[in-house]
Amino acid sequence: MSDCKQQPDMKRREFLSNTVVAAGAVTVAPGVLLTTTEAKADGKGVSSNTRWGMLIDTNKCADGCTSCVSACDKENGIDLVKKPEGHDDAMWEQQRPQWIRKVKLRDTQSSVVSNLPLMCQHCEHPPCVDVCPTGASFKRADGIVMVDRHICIGCRYCMMACPYKARSFIHADVAEQVVNSPRGKGCVESCNLCAHRLDAGQGNTACAEACAKDGHNAIVFGDLKDPNSAVSKALKSQPSRQLREDLMLNTGVRYTNV
Amino acid sequence: MHRLNGLKRIAVVMMAGILLSISAAAISGSMVVEGSKAAGMKDCVAPTMDMRRNHMDYLKHQRDEVVHQGDRSDKFALADCVSCHASKDKQGHPVPVNAKDQFCDSCHDYTAVNITCFQCHRKVPEEK
């Protein structure tokens, strides 16, 4: 009977001051949003002393192997996205989400064939972040470019802006998700370098792990700002390049031998 | 009718008292669904009344910390709500927390507040 007294007592003055704070928050919200990529003051969470990235050696990427793709699909619940009943297969192929894909290239001059996995390149200056009207597309302090699907309105402007076609729109209802990768109809999403794994301290992505497990070791993942990380050492030891370096985006994903 | 004698007055007061305690019991009584992990626990991650009143703010705060700062250290995680509060049906399959008469729905239906969490988030505990 006295349970109701346990309710936190919102005193009038407190209520008023909260209202003022709330009104203020709404006014300065855009300014706050612009600073969200900064690290937190309490030292918890990600910091800009880290920049996650990877180096992909296309010579080691095996023809016909899709381990990275299936590992990503499983890790991020993409395999749980099912084609709506009765929907056209060819159409669905173009509508289903893909975070990482295998691309096979042939040099027009030398006819040399190369394979590589392609995903969000986690640019330092991401065009998707520039164009997003609500700030749903953002770059975390540790360099991961991702979508806050709580405030994504599904306008797809980021998909228009991305030079790598790295993003997917969720075209239909999704019945089941994995905890680490919530997903619903009407929002845009893309590779987030397995942010949930990194936050939990497992310093590797599902794709890199799967590639290494199959013995290819084509993907080296790590902290680009740590000179002793495997990825930094690999980058120092051989020439590498960014895709569309002409756009000056300073990508976090680099390639060799392409 | 205008004047109640002493006995009647006591009766009215007692009736009112009984009604009040019944309704209070209904309000303060546990909404935790039988067969869920939460049913066997004394308290939620914060006092029950606090959670009842403020869970949405805690969740939203946690949400922004996780998504934008990658800080998953706070205790108010939606996945934990689900794993603790989801019950199982007779066959032992987990029931979505937002399904009819389940933990989330029972209050949200009463207060007519739409939950949008589960348009995207997993509704049943993940089997490890």
Add this chain to the structure above:
Amino acid sequence: MEKINYRELGCESPRFWTGMGVMAFLILLALVAVYHMEHNGHYVTGMTNQVVWGLPHVFAIFLIVAASGALNVASIGSVFGGPMYKPLGRFSSILAVALLAGGLMVLVLDLGRPDRLIIAMTKYNFKSIFAWNIYLYTGFFVIVGLYMWAMIDRKGSKMYRPLGITAFLWRLALTTGTGSIFGFLVAREAYDAAVMAPMFIIMSFSYGLAFFIITLMAAYWWDDRHIGDLRIAKLRKLLGVFVAAVLYFALVYHLTNLYITQHHGIESFVLLEGGVYTKMFWIGQVLIGGIIPLFLIYSPAFSTSRFAILAASFMVLLGGFFQVYIIVIGGQAFPMTMFPGKEVIESSFFDGVVSSYIPTVSEAMLGVGGIVVAMTIVAVVARMFPMLPDSLEDPDNI
């Protein structure tokens, strides 16, 4: 100069109610289409991860561009002092507002999460031209609303000229913003051109005036009023100039691209081998949207023909629609060059191939709904407020 009397659109004519009935039905169809698309998700549309903006965006951009152009007639009347245009100012502004409302409706209803519109209104990323456009669009409603008040209410007559100038500058900014939506997409070859923003301004002049001529003539036909030959001739000549200017800008755009070797791919795609897009360009944009209207406007044989000016306006709109379609859809269908010097042999995400896009009926219904909503707003407002001059007979003393 004789005094001009404004009068509400009469509804005695059966044309009014038949027209309203048809429009209500088309709006209903659009709502059904929206429900279908939003309930199921975008998989029921022709849009994919390759062509992410489809027919609704073509309609929306077309209407938004036309909206700012529709204000031109009012601007000519108040900013540039054209007495022949001044009586048409009120109608011009309501048409502008209505077209913008129709276009925005289509744009919003095609969002993945239209239920989160409030987020678009409360959270801004000021680096995004989209976010700026939200201000430009809402500002347009407010400014043109005030401008209309200044035209109608005698109390506002002092503000008439400053508001007219503000509205004119604002609409230039608005079209620049709309054009910049594409201009900033450096990754796609079709959009990577600075000429995009001024080209959109000139497109808006042309489409807006075409819309204006059609709605004006329809309104006067609905209400059995008369427009004098002189005024029609003025509008016709103005349209001719705008149509020619659009053609010129299209020429500059393509010539610039042809100069840049990197853009030869997209140019040969649009101009020569793009299949449906090539046909749309030559037959739709150039022939229907440019050459035939110019002929109808400037040929002495049609100099007094009302039908010719009406047909020319319709063709300008049709050609404009194709032009926006080629920009929006064609620009996405053409593959991005991610690996210069390499060809893509295999990709599960359709890299390096021309994407196909086949619009569905529901997308078209939503788009048409946008135009109809605009026309309905015009009809209802013109019925409720004195928007149109009683008579547009030629003045005696010119």
